[in-house]
Amino acid sequence: MRNECIYLKTKIVLNSIEDTKKLAKIIADYAFSGMIIGLAGDLGSGKTTFTKYLAKNIGVNDNINSPTFTILKIYQGNYDLYHMDVYRLEDIGYDYELDDFIYGEGVSVIEWYTYIRDQLPEELLTIDIQADGEFQRSLLIEGKGRYEKIIEAINNRYSN
Amino acid sequence: MYVLGVETSCDETSVSVVKDGKEVLSNVVLSQIDIHKEYGGVVPEIASREHVKGVTYVFDKAIKEAQIKYQDLDLIAVTKGPGLIGSLLIGVNAAKVISLNYDIPIVGVHHIAGHIYANNIDNTMEFPLLALVVSGGHTELILMKEHYDFFKLGETQDDAVGEAYDKVARVLGLPYPGGPVVDNMANKGKDTLNFPRPMIDSGDYNFSFSGLKSHVINTHHNMVQRKEEINIENFCASFQEAVTDVLVHKTIMAKNEYNIKQIIVAGGVAANSGLRRKMIDKIKDVPIYFPNMAYCTDNAAMIATAGYFQYLKGFKTDDLYLNGQSRLNMEE
Numbered sequence: 001m002r003n004e005c006i007y008l009k010t011k012i013v014l015n016s017i018e019d020t021k022k023l024a025k026i027i028a029d030y031a032f033s034g035m036i037i038g039l040a041g042d043l044g045s046g047k048t049t050f051t052k053y054l055a056k057n058i059g060v061n062d063n064i065n066s067p068t069f070t071i072l073k074i075y076q077g078n079y080d081l082y083h084m085d086v087y088r089l090e091d092i093g094y095d096y097e098l099d100d101f102i103y104g105e106g107v108s109v110i111e112w113y114t115y116i117r118d119q120l121p122e123e124l125l126t127i128d129i130q131a132d133g134e135f136q137r138s139l140l141i142e143g144k145g146r147y148e149k150i151i152e153a154i155n156n157r158y159s160n
Numbered sequence: 161m162y163v164l165g166v167e168t169s170c171d172e173t174s175v176s177v178v179k180d181g182k183e184v185l186s187n188v189v190l191s192q193i194d195i196h197k198e199y200g201g202v203v204p205e206i207a208s209r210e211h212v213k214g215v216t217y218v219f220d221k222a223i224k225e226a227q228i229k230y231q232d233l234d235l236i237a238v239t240k241g242p243g244l245i246g247s248l249l250i251g252v253n254a255a256k257v258i259s260l261n262y263d264i265p266i267v268g269v270h271h272i273a274g275h276i277y278a279n280n281i282d283n284t285m286e287f288p289l290l291a292l293v294v295s296g297g298h299t300e301l302i303l304m305k306e307h308y309d310f311f312k313l314g315e316t317q318d319d320a321v322g323e324a325y326d327k328v329a330r331v332l333g334l335p336y337p338g339g340p341v342v343d344n345m346a347n348k349g350k351d352t353l354n355f356p357r358p359m360i361d362s363g364d365y366n367f368s369f370s371g372l373k374s375h376v377i378n379t380h381h382n383m384v385q386r387k388e389e390i391n392i393e394n395f396c397a398s399f400q401e402a403v404t405d406v407l408v409h410k411t412i413m414a415k416n417e418y419n420i421k422q423i424i425v426a427g428g429v430a431a432n433s434g435l436r437r438k439m440i441d442k443i444k445d446v447p448i449y450f451p452n453m454a455y456c457t458d459n460a461a462m463i464a465t466a467g468y469f470q471y472l473k474g475f476k477t478d479d480l481y482l483n484g485q486s487r488l489n490m491e492e
Contacts (some may be wrong), residue, residue, distance in 0.1 A: 071244070
């Protein structure tokens with residue numbers, strides 16, 4: 001069972017696309033082989049936009065566009081990026097073809113991760129995005145284990 | 161030259177025999193659409209399993225209908241990507257088995273090259289040719305100066321156009337797939353909302369539909385909050401006008417810059433009536449082809465045709481290391 005208490009959390013507000021770039025850079029600085037990032041938030045909240053900037057910072061040169069149609073897109077970089085959109089798996093729960101990637105050696109970014117949360121490892125970084133207005137976004141970021149230092153880094157950056 | 165085409169990149173298991181890149185002797189398509197419909201889209205793992213179930217039957221049926229034997233084939237052309245990786249692998253491996261068993265050369269074909277070459281079945285391609293590829297997974301403008309020479313002028317920086325349709329439909333409470341429904345509604349409405357025409361003046365051939373999608377969603381959200389009455393038909397018409405304005409504008413730009421002799425609109429969104437109308441209305445000086453409905457959706461005849469020209473052009477044939485690739489650049 002998940003124990004909510006041991007997840008480190010932080011809440012931040014982003015006011016512009018520049019803020020999103022900065023956050024992506026901080027997180028990318030802590031990238032490691034096997035990293036998993038879950039993104040949640042309504043259509044148009046900026047999940048793919050965040051992924052674009054994260055990709056740039058882990059050495060992916062190709063343009064990142066939406067993975068919705070194929071569910072998974074793979075990109076080569078300093079770490080390989082496995083960009084997933086699991087929205088369509090809502091009623092099904094999981095697709096075992098994704099296992100090779102989620103438990104693979106690159107960095108997985110999973111949009112709509114809440115739909116398959118139970119099948120994901122306990123340790124991961126999650127970012128829940130809420131659109132407050134046209135540009136403003138409120139983010140709830142959680143992580144444990146190897147992800148705690150990312151939360152700390154974000155806290156340090158945003159408390160100053 | 162008899163070419164066996166194999167296509168399993170998404171939810172259609174298809175095998176075809178095409179003679180000389182033109183004459184379709186058989187084109188068997190086993191669609192899984194009814195299976196995936198209840199999930200609101202293609203489920204990769206289910207798609208792979210269905211391909212496995214159907215693949216042997218579809219191969220044999222295509223050969224039988226063409227009234228030839230496997231030994232008579234001169235080339236095997238199989239979609240190697242882009243697409244669902246598990247699905248692609250079924251077609252690629254089945255094709256490799258036939259290639260090995262009967263000692264027939266094999267080529268891996270780009271799925272979009274297939275959609276473009278679908279046009280050669282009913283028409284003759286003339287160059288320089290411009291292809292607007294629009295579907296649930298693609299939005300690209302491709303320039304061809306001669307056979308099997310693809311240059312990507314531009315592509316979507318975020319969402320594919322068909323995907324934007326699906327997502328807008330979802331927000332408006334319309335069923336999946338969104339394309340035909342929104343198109344239908346749009347035909348009954350008027351462009352009253354003046355949505356932005358993203359990147360229309362960017363000066364390049366790239367597209368972006370994510371910002372438009374967000375704008376549409378915000379507008380809808382605000383109208384709901386203000387308890388304004390929403391005319392869904394006008395909403396769809398406004399969205400469709402914005403999308404087709406950009407697509408047609410950039411197609412015309414490319415046509416003028418590259419002295420284009422023929423325009424092909426390929427992919428699922430080629431069926432959109434608003435896009436067809438606007439293309440035909442605004443472009444009078446160059447013939448525009450929309451592929452025959454039978455070759456518009458995924459099929460192996462188009463792959464056999466593309467494979468034939470790929471082979472003629474002298475591209476190296478593949479070997480048993482041929483593999484499926486979920487993301488694949490056309491120029492590679």
